[in-house]
Amino acid sequence: MIDGVRITNLLDIHNTIAEGIFVNREYPWEVLPDIRSFILSLGPTLRESLFEKRGEDIWIAKSAKIYPSASIEGPCIIDENAEIRHCAFIRGSAIVGKGAVVGNSTELKNVILFDGVQVPHYNYVGDSILGYKAHLGAGAITSNVKSDKKPTTVRLGAQQVETGMKKFGAIIGDHAEIGCNSVLNPASIIGRRTIIYPLSMVRGYVPADTIYKKVGEVVERHK
Secondary structure, rough: OOHHHHHHHHHHHHHHOHHHHOHHHHHHHHHHHHHHHHHHHHHHHHHHHHHHHOOOOOOOOOOOOOOOOOOEOOEEEEOOOEEEEEEEEEEOOOOOOOOOEEEEOOEEEEEEOOOOOOOEEEEEEEEEOOOOOOOOOOEEOOEEEEEOOOOEEEEEOEEEOOOOOOEHHHHHHHHOOOOOOOOEOEEEEEEOOOOOOOOOOEEEEEOOOOOOOOOOOEOOOOO
């Protein structure tokens, strides 16, 4: 089961400007502590013909659409043709991919959104990675701190993998769909192309190509 949570089985790293951060890593959560330093290293190397620096350690593609009411703190990179909508709040250490949408009242902190990701309505995404064209329905959130404040663990059936991190939200695989008002508990891993029903409370690992209906009811997704 642990193979399912390796980077190669969850994410196509060619679909993000942050590809370099994943090199020589085995599991995607290993990059979370390094997002800030990676942005500070990558930002100054971005082509001035495509990106402009706005404020301290904020690089925004010239083709990106930023609504006047959005709040963006650095370090941050917003890639080409991304859209940061009304009252979005980016708290720093965030990479927003090509064509991604960060919507109304959505909050980001210490995240990598791959190209084509949509978090368009009232979402909280913290200490998380969302794969290519992953989508969060309205009100879906990643919970990134356990109630007892202890370090997070990835639950893989009977196995538990210690992460050593207090803050870890979710890893959402390419093309995954998270239903409206769902909560992904700390250290949740959602496989590629998986669908999470609305109003779900998810904990642990949900395999690729499945439909999560409720706790204990995960069925194969028909292709």
